Amino acid sequence: MIAALALSAAAQADVTLSYRFWDLNQAPAIEEIARAFEAKNPGIKVEIEVIPWAQYWTNLETAATGRNLPDIFWINAPNFELYASNGMLLPLDDRLAKSSLISIEDYPEALAAIYNYRGKQYGIPKDFDTIGLWYNKELFDAAGIAYPDEAWTWDDLIKAAVALTDEANQVWGIAAELNLQSGFGNTVHQAGGYIINEDRTKTGIAEPEAIEGLKFWTGLIHVHKASPSMAQMTDTEPVSLFESGRVAMYFTGSWNAIRFANNEYTKDRVDVAVLPKGKERAVMIHGLANVIAANTKYPEEAWKFVEFLGSKEAMEIQAKTGTVIPAYMEMTDLWVNSIPQFNLRAFMDQLDYAVPYPASVRAGHWQQLLVDCLIPAWAGEVSIEEAAQEAQRQIQEVLDSERR
Amino acid sequence: MSGINKKKLQDWFWAYLMILPTLAGTLIFSIWPLIQSFYLAFTKWGAFGSYEWGGTVNFERMLGDTVLWQSLRNTIVYTVGSVPAGIALSIVVAALLNTKIRGMSTYRTLYFLPVVTMPVAVAMVWRWLYNADFGLLNHMLRSVGIEGPRWLTDPKYAMLSLIIVSVWSSIGYNMVIFLSGLQGISKQYYEAADIDGASAFVQFFRITLPLLTPTIFFVTVTSLISAFQVFELIFTMIGINSPVIRHTQSIVFYFYRQAFVNMDKGYASAIALLLFAIIMAVTIVQFRLQRRWVHYE
Amino acid sequence: MSKHGSRQRINGKLVVHVILILGALLMVGPFVWMVLTSFMSLGESTRVPPVIIPSQLRWQNYQRVFTSFPFLRFYWNTFSTTVAKVVGQVLLCSMAGYAFARIRFPGRDFLFLLILSVLMVPSQAYIIPRYLLMVKFGWLNTLTALIVPNLASSFGTFLLRQFYLSLPVELEEAATLDGCNHFQIWYKVYAPLAKSGMIALAIFVALWSWNDLMWPLIVNSSPLKMPLSAGLASLQGQYGTDFPLLMAGSLMAVAPMIILFMVLQNQFVEGIALTGTKG
Numbered sequence: 001m002i003a004a005l006a007l008s009a010a011a012q013a014d015v016t017l018s019y020r021f022w023d024l025n026q027a028p029a030i031e032e033i034a035r036a037f038e039a040k041n042p043g044i045k046v047e048i049e050v051i052p053w054a055q056y057w058t059n060l061e062t063a064a065t066g067r068n069l070p071d072i073f074w075i076n077a078p079n080f081e082l083y084a085s086n087g088m089l090l091p092l093d094d095r096l097a098k099s100s101l102i103s104i105e106d107y108p109e110a111l112a113a114i115y116n117y118r119g120k121q122y123g124i125p126k127d128f129d130t131i132g133l134w135y136n137k138e139l140f141d142a143a144g145i146a147y148p149d150e151a152w153t154w155d156d157l158i159k160a161a162v163a164l165t166d167e168a169n170q171v172w173g174i175a176a177e178l179n180l181q182s183g184f185g186n187t188v189h190q191a192g193g194y195i196i197n198e199d200r201t202k203t204g205i206a207e208p209e210a211i212e213g214l215k216f217w218t219g220l221i222h223v224h225k226a227s228p229s230m231a232q233m234t235d236t237e238p239v240s241l242f243e244s245g246r247v248a249m250y251f252t253g254s255w256n257a258i259r260f261a262n263n264e265y266t267k268d269r270v271d272v273a274v275l276p277k278g279k280e281r282a283v284m285i286h287g288l289a290n291v292i293a294a295n296t297k298y299p300e301e302a303w304k305f306v307e308f309l310g311s312k313e314a315m316e317i318q319a320k321t322g323t324v325i326p327a328y329m330e331m332t333d334l335w336v337n338s339i340p341q342f343n344l345r346a347f348m349d350q351l352d353y354a355v356p357y358p359a360s361v362r363a364g365h366w367q368q369l370l371v372d373c374l375i376p377a378w379a380g381e382v383s384i385e386e387a388a389q390e391a392q393r394q395i396q397e398v399l400d401s402e403r404r
Numbered sequence: 405m406s407g408i409n410k411k412k413l414q415d416w417f418w419a420y421l422m423i424l425p426t427l428a429g430t431l432i433f434s435i436w437p438l439i440q441s442f443y444l445a446f447t448k449w450g451a452f453g454s455y456e457w458g459g460t461v462n463f464e465r466m467l468g469d470t471v472l473w474q475s476l477r478n479t480i481v482y483t484v485g486s487v488p489a490g491i492a493l494s495i496v497v498a499a500l501l502n503t504k505i506r507g508m509s510t511y512r513t514l515y516f517l518p519v520v521t522m523p524v525a526v527a528m529v530w531r532w533l534y535n536a537d538f539g540l541l542n543h544m545l546r547s548v549g550i551e552g553p554r555w556l557t558d559p560k561y562a563m564l565s566l567i568i569v570s571v572w573s574s575i576g577y578n579m580v581i582f583l584s585g586l587q588g589i590s591k592q593y594y595e596a597a598d599i600d601g602a603s604a605f606v607q608f609f610r611i612t613l614p615l616l617t618p619t620i621f622f623v624t625v626t627s628l629i630s631a632f633q634v635f636e637l638i639f640t641m642i643g644i645n646s647p648v649i650r651h652t653q654s655i656v657f658y659f660y661r662q663a664f665v666n667m668d669k670g671y672a673s674a675i676a677l678l679l680f681a682i683i684m685a686v687t688i689v690q691f692r693l694q695r696r697w698v699h700y701e
Numbered sequence: 702m703s704k705h706g707s708r709q710r711i712n713g714k715l716v717v718h719v720i721l722i723l724g725a726l727l728m729v730g731p732f733v734w735m736v737l738t739s740f741m742s743l744g745e746s747t748r749v750p751p752v753i754i755p756s757q758l759r760w761q762n763y764q765r766v767f768t769s770f771p772f773l774r775f776y777w778n779t780f781s782t783t784v785a786k787v788v789g790q791v792l793l794c795s796m797a798g799y800a801f802a803r804i805r806f807p808g809r810d811f812l813f814l815l816i817l818s819v820l821m822v823p824s825q826a827y828i829i830p831r832y833l834l835m836v837k838f839g840w841l842n843t844l845t846a847l848i849v850p851n852l853a854s855s856f857g858t859f860l861l862r863q864f865y866l867s868l869p870v871e872l873e874e875a876a877t878l879d880g881c882n883h884f885q886i887w888y889k890v891y892a893p894l895a896k897s898g899m900i901a902l903a904i905f906v907a908l909w910s911w912n913d914l915m916w917p918l919i920v921n922s923s924p925l926k927m928p929l930s931a932g933l934a935s936l937q938g939q940y941g942t943d944f945p946l947l948m949a950g951s952l953m954a955v956a957p958m959i960i961l962f963m964v965l966q967n968q969f970v971e972g973i974a975l976t977g978t979k980g
Binding site (some may be wrong): 414415416418419420421422423425426427428429430432433434435436437438440441444453497500501503505509511512513514515516517518519520521522523524525526528529530532533535537538540543572575576577580581583584585604619622623629632633635636639640656659660663664669672673675676677679680683684687 | 713714717718720721724725727728729731732734735738746747748749750751793794796797799800801804805806807809812815816819821822823824825826827828829830831833834836849850851852853854855858882883884887908911912914915918919929930933934937942944947948951954955958959961962963966967969970973974975977
């Protein structure tokens with residue numbers, strides 16, 4: 001009897017899965033999901049590992065090189081193909097087909113397609129996000145300016161930013177952050193340009209339309225003086241400036257809604273609107289996926305967790321807590337209404353003209369090169385044209401190498 | 405006769421046994437890696453750690469890599485800026501502490517505090533002090549009417565800022581070594597000088613410093629080597645996306661970027677070998693020069 | 702004449718104290734500021750004109766850091782690996798140092814020079830292959846990787862050999878007559894006499910181990926295996942320029958070592974002085 005008990009205890013030995021991701025703000029919701037999963041699956045434990053965004057990809061690549069990837073982790077569009085094409089991820093098609101909990105049709109086609117490589121599905125979509133114009137109501141009220149709305153154009157934004165800037169008191173109209181997804185990626189497309197073309201053969205970063213989109217930001221810093229300088233934004237991050245009332249406007253994504261809702265300064269003072277119109281309207285859309293490492297010791301258990309992460313229950317938790325927009329279209333309203341003081345509908349209203357976050361086999365790499373080239377232009381050391389030319393050269397080199 | 409042989413064998417047995425762990429560890433984790441580094445410097449790396457023979461491609465790249473040479477220049481500026489100043493200040497503090505004053509151990513503790521503080525934490529605090537808009541340094545300067553510079557984001561000042569932190573955190577360490585060195589100087593010299601009527605100043609320069617030169621030599625060699633390898637300060641205070649990274653990047657930081665951010669371990673190995681050669685050369689030069697200025701009793 | 706002389710001496714002492722106090726303030730100032738900032742809110746820290754004394758003791762900052770990062774794990778990882786390294790190195794270097802100092806055996810000088818030669822090489826020249834060895838042994842992301850490669854120390858061996866060389870040979874002769882083999886001679890006779898050297902090495906290793914950043918950064922990818930140094934770097938990656946939180950985290954990271962130092966001041970200082978002068 002005792003032997004039997006001992007045997008059964010050994011058979012039920014706990015499997016511990018490691019789940020790695022980068023957004024600390026999402027940790028509470030994910031903890032909730034993990035506990036719900038563990039309750040339904042005794043014998044499996046999920047260990048959560050948060051690596052800050054700044055270190056995430058280096059960390060992951062080092063782990064991958066050592067065949068030491070966490071069992072399950074987040075992946076995004078620019079980095080997906082690097083991992084998929086090098087056999088780092090577990091293909092999920094068979095298990096997906098047999099699943100009673102989820103099916104690939106549950107998710108928006110565009111999102112699922114991002115995480116499909118050469119006909120095999122490697123990632124289960126988790127969420128999607130767009131970018132919004134966050135603004136500080138208190139600062140707008142004090143200056144007597146009307147809040148941003150759907151009618152706003154680039155000129156409206158520039159005018160307001162200039163009016164809201166009070167350099168003597170270290171308050172600026174907007175933080176011109178150097179960031180592809182939440183910054184210039186949007187304005188480049190709003191000016192009618194593009195970052196890379198659809199078949200990833202060419203980059204348009206040095207073309208006149210893209211240059212205009214880039215100049216939107218450097219103009220705010222150097223011409224209109226309505227933004228802190230690159231040096232100032234390095235000393236103190238734009239998001240910190242926004243959260244202490246030093247900038248009145250800030251472009252950032254829907255994923256920060258929960259952060260601003262929890263922050264004691266921003267929770268009652270800020271709101272969000274759709275991005276202003278340039279020559280056209282455009283906004284970067286992106287979505288993350290959960291993937292399983294090819295070297296995982298527990299593929300069955302890992303799949304069970306990924307399946308659960310992609311299920312209605314997990315999506316509901318993500319939406320209700322206001323954490324992120326779930327990859328289940330019928331639940332997006334839950335998210336929109338989860339933080340009533342913010343106009344979260346603004347993120348959904350832009351879906352019609354959304355442009356996908358550029359991806360290619362080595363997108364993570366050339367996107368870093370692009371930022372490296374633009375840093376001196378943001379700092380005012382070189383002209384945008386020069387920086388863009390250099391960026392175009394370097395990006396093209398990488399794109400060409402992908403095709404070989 | 406056979407007894408002696410047996411004793412010798414027994415001796416040898418114990419000797420080898422007692423050095424075995426250290427020897428094995430050194431061979432496996434230092435000597436073999438060094439050899440492999442030489443090999444890796446000639447390899448080309450692809451995604452996720454796959455590599456192949458690349459010939460001299462890394463060294464050719466090194467010749468044309470202006471960023472590398474700039475980081476070498478940065479490292480030299482940093483070393484020249486922080487080592488002499490740090491040593492001079494440590495000697496002064498040690499000398500002051502060596503006069504029979506009360507509270508000597510309290511001072512010693514306070515000056516040593518930065519040494520026991522993790523470099524990452526030191527860098528973090530100073531990063532906050534140096535913050536151009538909200539940091540304490542510029543606040544204090546503003547209160548006396550000076551508009552302080554952008555310590556960490558202005559290329560003209562960034563290196564100076566790093567040097568200041570380096571000196572600040574190393575004074576305590578070297579001070580302790582110099583104190584010990586000072587206490588090793590025989591009192592007789594000072595007594596004789598007192599009788600001759602020499603002032604404290606003269607005594608310091610004619611007796612103390614010359615007799616301290618062996619310690620100064622040791623501290624110089626170690627400080628130079630460690631300054632050349634500066635990494636944490638730049639990693640924490642500057643960071644890859646800072647506008648001044650090109651102006652402050654040290655050679656070890658560049659090495660780290662190539663090896664573990666850009667994942668090009670072949671090129672990074674070549675850089676490591678370059679660093680090795682430079683440090684070797686500098687140390688050899690120092691040893692040669694010591695005859696000129698170091699007084700051994 | 703003596704009165705004039707003594708006043709000069711007092712003035713001299715005053716000057717010395719003034720200079721030392723100014724210096725001490727510079728040394729301690731940043732720590733005080735670290736503590737003050739750790740209790741501020743983000744708004745207070747970015748206020749113009751500046752806030753010097755926070756309006757309240759915001760323990761929430763500490764709480765937030767603690768709940769966002771597995772600090773207890775950081776402490777444990779750092780503590781356990783440091784202790785392992787200290788004990789390991791002192792033991793190994795002691796044994797080897799004794800053998801090199803007191804036993805004549807073939808190849809002794811060559812092997813000693815071999816071990817010493819490593820000191821000439823900067824760590825960057827072997828860090829990449831060491832990492833590759835970790836991959837091969839399957840030690841990536843383990844505490845073992847933090848400990849084992851650092852157990853064999855050329856510096857420690859050299860230092861302790863110096864110590865043993867300075868001890869009288871007669872002790873060995875006496876013990877040999879008693880029928881002891883070298884291991885026993887080392888263990889019973891010499892090691893206890895070289896205590897100050899071992900303590901010095903222990904402190905040196907502890908300090909270095911506590912502060913090391915690059916190796917943990919490379920070898921650990923999971924926050925659960927990180928020591929404090931890499932953990933702090935993660936903290937900065939997460940909180941960017943939210944300085945109150947960063948200061949709270951820094952303080953939590955440095956407090957243990959500082960407290961230890963306060964308690965064992967003399968040993969620390971003597972230990973460092975010793976490694977400097979004998980080395």
